[in-house]
Amino acid sequence: MPSQLYNDEEITMTDTQIGSHINAEAPRSKAQAHDAFPKADTSPDIALIQARNFNFFYGKQQALFDISLDIPERKVTAFIGPSGCGKSTILRSINRMNDLIEGVSHGGDITIGGTSIYDPQLEVIGLRRRVGMVFQKSNPFPKSIYENVVYGLRVAGENRKARLDEVVEQSLKSSALWDEVKDRLQESALALSGGQMQRLCIARAIANEPDVLLMDEPCSALDPIATAKIEELIYQLKRDFTIVIVTHNMQQAARVSDKTAFFYLGKLIEFNNTKAMFISPTKKQTEDYITGRFG
Numbered sequence: 001m002p003s004q005l006y007n008d009e010e011i012t013m014t015d016t017q018i019g020s021h022i023n024a025e026a027p028r029s030k031a032q033a034h035d036a037f038p039k040a041d042t043s044p045d046i047a048l049i050q051a052r053n054f055n056f057f058y059g060k061q062q063a064l065f066d067i068s069l070d071i072p073e074r075k076v077t078a079f080i081g082p083s084g085c086g087k088s089t090i091l092r093s094i095n096r097m098n099d100l101i102e103g104v105s106h107g108g109d110i111t112i113g114g115t116s117i118y119d120p121q122l123e124v125i126g127l128r129r130r131v132g133m134v135f136q137k138s139n140p141f142p143k144s145i146y147e148n149v150v151y152g153l154r155v156a157g158e159n160r161k162a163r164l165d166e167v168v169e170q171s172l173k174s175s176a177l178w179d180e181v182k183d184r185l186q187e188s189a190l191a192l193s194g195g196q197m198q199r200l201c202i203a204r205a206i207a208n209e210p211d212v213l214l215m216d217e218p219c220s221a222l223d224p225i226a227t228a229k230i231e232e233l234i235y236q237l238k239r240d241f242t243i244v245i246v247t248h249n250m251q252q253a254a255r256v257s258d259k260t261a262f263f264y265l266g267k268l269i270e271f272n273n274t275k276a277m278f279i280s281p282t283k284k285q286t287e288d289y290i291t292g293r294f295g
Ligand SMILES: Nc1ncnc2c1ncn2[C@@H]1O[C@H](COP(=O)(O)OP(=O)(O)O)[C@@H](O)[C@H]1O
Pocket: 058, 063, 081, 082, 083, 084, 085, 086, 087, 088, 089, 090, 101
């Protein structure tokens, strides 16, 4: 895990692992730039999302067992573990996407900012706006680039052109796509490359001004260059968002995340700072997995 040093105008990475960063967005103003820039990664963790004794069932089949973990604000947390261990299930529990599946149930709780997301009073649409999601296979709508970005706003009733234009520009800049598409915003999103489509899906999520971005293997369908771009983007985005990323790529977890959670057979085996976990895992199962002995 590289250490990062921040100053006002640029991000300096002392480790070349991540590669050159994209200068995606000029700071809007000095004051805002100060706000937008996070503490360095050594800053204390402030838990935003907390799972407490969380159990999850598909019908009678239990997929998650007694998961308790704290996901820190404005950092990147990676979920790793072999296929079928429950990474997507726990990720989808954070914005209640699992609600859409028939016959599911849960025990325990997940809170965001101290509020239970399973509170019967809670409005699920609002939760999903606050907790955006990006999937393995990018899923732009068969609409223009512009309309993809403003989709959530339009659904929420926003139709003022100046406001929509502003959100499109901001979101596409934040997702490092603006320069590539600014002259063809009215063209179909489906004409973009795979990596561009994934960044468009990130822009679409960002346009709703979420607090949290959930990403389920967002690079697994991309080539190495497009993957590197998304990784650099994730690195930029944690200035403003709390990010949780599922990845089966160990190197990716090591490159992009501050914290790593290792799951095995529906259980959280180990959760630690990424560097600590990769250098000296405390559990044998974690060590076997990260050294490629199984999975
Ligand atoms: N929609 C579903 N219906 C029934 N079982 C499911 C469903 N989705 C996942 N599962 C089961 O839950 C377990 C965890 O799956 P998943 O969360 O997708 O794991 P991962 O993302 O780590 O590969 C697996 O045993 C899987 O078969």
